[in-house]
Amino acid sequence: MSNNVTEKTEELVLPILERLDLELVDIEFEKEGKNWFLRVFVDKTGGVDIEECGQVSEQLSEKLDAEDPVTFPYFLEVSSPGVERPLKKKKDFENNIGNNVYVKLYEPLHDSKEFEGVLKSYEDEVAVLEIKIKTRKKEIEIPFDKIAKARLAVTFN
Incomplete structure (x- = not known):
């Protein structure tokens, strides 16, 4: 299930990131304690700021609500990967x-x-x-x- 959610999230977030000239670094969907978290990590040369993360979060949240790939409560977090950015690709x-x-x-x-x-x-x-x-x-x-x-x-x- 977690794979389907991350794949669908990637499909929904890529056009948003393209418009904002941002790069998708990683997507995680995992349970911590009793709560589920959908984390989207974005970046660009020089780094991203909180306003850009907020724009992505707002636009992605609307698309996720419309598509509804997760049928139970979860938290959406959009952030920079930080100084120890993962190298995946x-x-x-x-x-x-x-x-x-x-x-x-x-x-x-x-x-x-x-x-x-x-x-x-x-x-x-x-x-x-x-x-x-x-x-x-x-x-x-x-x-x-x-x-x-x-x-x-x-x-x-």
């Missing part, structure tokens, strides 16, 4: 070369399932990360289909 990787990222894999690679480092390149569905092992830097290649989760990672220097 290949385009997300291409647009974040040079940034620090955290990657979690489905299965171990080089004896680890988690890596954090600088995304050096993304070509032919392979992400190249420069990671630090103690004081040494090493580049590792990670195939896109092995990545379970990825996001930008905040670093404190």
